[in-house]
Amino acid sequence: MKRIYMDHSATTPVDPLVVDAMLPYFTESFGNSSSLHSFGQEAAEALYVARSQVADSIGAKAEEIIFTSGGTESDNIALQGVLSREAGKRQHIITSVIEHPAVLNTCSFLESTGHDITYVPVDSEGIVNADDVKNAVRGNTVLISIMHANNEIGTIQPIKEIADIAKDNNIYLHTDAVQSVGKIPVDVNSLGVDMLSISSHKLYGPKGVGALYMREGTRLNPILFGGGHERGMRPGTENIPGIVGFATASSLAKEHLDTDSKHMLRLRDSLIKGVFATLDDVRLNGHATQRLPNNANLSFKYVEGESMLMLLDMAGIAVSTGSACSSRSLHASHVLDSIGLEPDYIHGSVRMTLGKENSMEEIEYLVGALQETVTKLRQISSPAKC
Secondary structure, three states, rough: OOOOOOOOOOOOOOOOHHHHHHHHHHHHOOOOOOOOOHHHHHHHHHHHHHHHHHHOOOOOOOEEEEOOOOOHHHHHHHHHHHHOOOOOOOOOOEEEEEOHHHHHHHHHHHOOOOOOEEEEEOOOOOOOHHHHHHHHOOOOOEEEOOEEEEEOEEEEOOOOHHHHHHOOOOHHHHHHHOOOOOEOOOOOOHHHOOEEEEEEHHHOOOOEEEEEEEOOOOOOOOOOOOOOHHHHHOOOOOOHHHHHHHHHHHHHHHOOHHHHHHHHHHHHHHHHHHHHOOOOEEOOOOOOOEEOEEEEEEEEOOOOOHHHHHHHHHHOOEEOOOOOOOOOHHHHHHHHOOOOOHHHHHHOOEEOOOOOOOHHHHHHHHHHHHHHHHHHHHHHHHHHHH
């Protein structure tokens, strides 16, 4: 049976060119980048080049890149690091109700330790209103953290507008760009952000590595303690093979961004059009156009998303019912709930996120499989609705 992967927002396969770049740093150039001998200097040189490559992919300076274990750690360093630095001074953060759990759960922890968090709402298409952010600003607000693009419904937020608000009020701005880097143009200077989180495995790099962009002059306290690695912000011996792979993936993503983005956009639009042409009682979640080019989050009334996922998997198609970080939870998606989606539609939601290797033939197969699966499930659950 042919297997088709359409869950690229959860993770991506590692590009063969990325694997090739990584291999020497497991067995040949395996030194510790902090060592002074030739083995260590080979690793240090690879680290220097990789830092420049990742920085170049988002328009940053090499010294503004801190390597981490991924998006979750980057988010934690940004949020906790700011509040720790401002201890006894400004202790208020503004974020949105549809952030990734890496931000929301960090905010929940910070609230439990006495900090103030304001969660701004989104509209029915999942967009944050910049005026809501502006109205939430207080005298003790130190940080605004709004994701660049949502991991479930793909909506792209007005980060530039929010950056103006942050600048006018001398507030740091952090954005979780884990889903957007590699899919749409991301330039830290155009966006006006002070901090930005990236994850390697979302852009055809290895798992377990990522980065936090910290604009020059941004002052944080570390949340982990050890040696002086990564300017003291992230102690621990650097994962050189992973970092080299991440940097290679970043460079490839930037080089092929326009071609890959247009390809995925064509597939996505064909998928959405095909589903609406063959099935009734379907909703597209998120903004129709202000969304990632590879994201199609659809809700089907009268069916359960989990049942759809299992039947599609039996047909060789991998999709998701929401964020991979919470997909094993039985709770309804906080994102779909926040945009006001009715429970019948929430429970019948699937997220299909395309990759550069997917084809139009696979989209046609998916549309047919969705039609067959949804029709079958509706017949079982409610014969009157088939």
